[in-house]
Amino acid sequence: MVLAREAAARPDAIRRHNLGLLLGEIHRDGELTRAELTQRLALSRSTVGALVADLTALGLVVERVPTGGVRAGRPSHVVGPRDDGPYAIAVDVDVTRVASAAVGLGGRVLARHGSLAAGQPPTPRQVAEQIAQAVHALDDLVCPGSWPVGIGVSVPGTVSSRNDVVEFAPNLNWHGEPLGAILADTVPNGLPVRLGNDADLAVTAERLRGAGRGSDDIVFLMGRVGVGAGIVANGRPLSGHHGHAGEVGHNVVDPSGPRCHCGKRGCVETYIGEKALLKLANRRRPPTSENVAALFADAHRGDPQAAVAVRAVAKALGHTIASLVNVLNSERVILGGSLASVFDFATAEVSSAVSEYAMTEGHAAVQLRTPGLGSDSPLLGAAELVFADLLADPLATRASAESLIRP
């Protein structure tokens, strides 16, 4: 339960705070009755009524009588997000595709923009142009009256603590790219832009609404072309001193292992990344999501070369998980990207390698999970970057959004 504050000393600041809290409850858990809101916020019924009226007037929520079910007495109205309310433009940049979506309050995907596969990793300017196109395309797809409140971008690399520069995205070959500034120039109406690391955003989204619910010690291990971890420890994101925590992909696990594009040998990525998987299956194809999906489909159909490759990755994945869990003693590890498919196909191999390499004496083994949000975890985490601003101050965000709406 989140305790709200009754209006007293600074009524305006308290009202903004409480509006954010109430909207946050609806954002996290969906439709709630006024009675539930009153209980959760520990405020008076009349205060909650006034807050709901404010949020309704701001176009953020709508009250309705629930349909279905027969209950005695006067039905309690439920308060939920509006279909034509605010939305986040969420973008998931990966090496072979840029996927975008309009995400409404409550984490609902309202519309998607077709992802674009490129032969080469995209440049920051190409990504910015694709996002600009997505902003327009999504605006046409959402309900009339909806308005965008910002752009959240997930990138497969480390992001500056100011959330605007991609410090290092090795598989995109980006080094210190000011993607935030480039986007601010490219996107027509000056929407606020926030960047985040894909695994960090994925663990945020999964903890809010997916396989991380209820745990305070989680690792989201993201495997795409590159490999990275998003960490929650003690119930808080572990971002590290410069915001670069979780860069496990270039930890060397065997100094005589395969050569990595980073210059070292035997990096985690050369064992469990998508390129490694394709190479182990002897497939000389680019690591697009289609090629990777085809490999897993073949493994499930009984293709021995594909199956052997997935099992080899599974074993190395178990070793990687164990090394992380030995350091972090996480309760739960969520496997994302192609690692989810590895785990689905070769659960026993992953679990057995975890047991082999992990120190588990005196406590239960770590829980292994696939994402509750499917492949959308980084995308929905990127939306949360935008919603964080909205929830911090619903009044300010609406005011600034109004100045952005096209004439």
Added chain:
Amino acid sequence: MVLAREAAARPDAIRRHNLGLLLGEIHRDGELTRAELTQRLALSRSTVGALVADLTALGLVVERVPTGGVRAGRPSHVVGPRDDGPYAIAVDVDVTRVASAAVGLGGRVLARHGSLAAGQPPTPRQVAEQIAQAVHALDDLVCPGSWPVGIGVSVPGTVSSRNDVVEFAPNLNWHGEPLGAILADTVPNGLPVRLGNDADLAVTAERLRGAGRGSDDIVFLMGRVGVGAGIVANGRPLSGHHGHAGEVGHNVVDPSGPRCHCGKRGCVETYIGEKALLKLANRRRPPTSENVAALFADAHRGDPQAAVAVRAVAKALGHTIASLVNVLNSERVILGGSLASVFDFATAEVSSAVSEYAMTEGHAAVQLRTPGLGSDSPLLGAAELVFADLLADPLATRASAESLIRP
């Protein structure tokens, strides 16, 4: 600055809280003037005066006129710990020795009890007996009138979250040993007992008064016979879901590496632990502190076999540090136990291996340090386990201590 509370609703609870805060300031920073205490606690002068009078009556602090220095006006009295005040019995259990000390408020070592080297790793009962002897010996060594408030024990293994069972101490060959209960039976006057992992306690002590001051993202990498890490992230101890975080010693860094006593091959410990160091120097001796110290002395004197061994450990140490920092993005790594001597002898080799293996693009390299508290970090961290109870409620601890004092 720590904001204290002016007495209002529950005067007794607030008084206890404020007594703890004031005592905590003196514990952390030593002697302070009443003016400094008034400013730090943001309380009135009269309230601080009353709190100081309370702590003086409890025998916890003493006020005195500072000697030396000539200043105009009335000298401000300083408040500091009493020489004959409370002390913690701090114990540092390692594979080849059990070192004990009486530690006063402010982290001052008041007396030490000779450590005992054993041919075999001690059993829990042997450790308990040595601690019982230390309790008596230290009582004879401290100022008359001093009184013990509890026993804090550092162990080279994982400790249950209830702080009373050693779950797993591989180099002691302990598995699920109820050392807390054994000690409670063995120690004559029923002093409260708290256990902690050596590296976890070391990082606590170093952050309070040593090389970790001022940083919120620290790893203390402890190298003795075993290897473990104590982690502070976001300014808080990272203990993990079961309290077992930091068990990096059995992470496998080369599956074709040397066989480890844990059954695996190529564990971190087989590269940078004290047994590994002695073996690399071709010395078939037990890993006592004397034998390890002799090896470093020989390396400094130019013994080529010793120097080569230390340099080999230095390189592996750099790799271990980099793998930890890639995951945690710590600001500072403190090297303890024999790893401090490795770093002192082969600083360049350690730093160069860290650079080779760490992802540092876009941010400064990690800061490498040796402990500010020398080899006492785990011992002083163990004392903090005891002081935590005292600072939480100075009134209760004194009351219970009085019931424990021998008739």
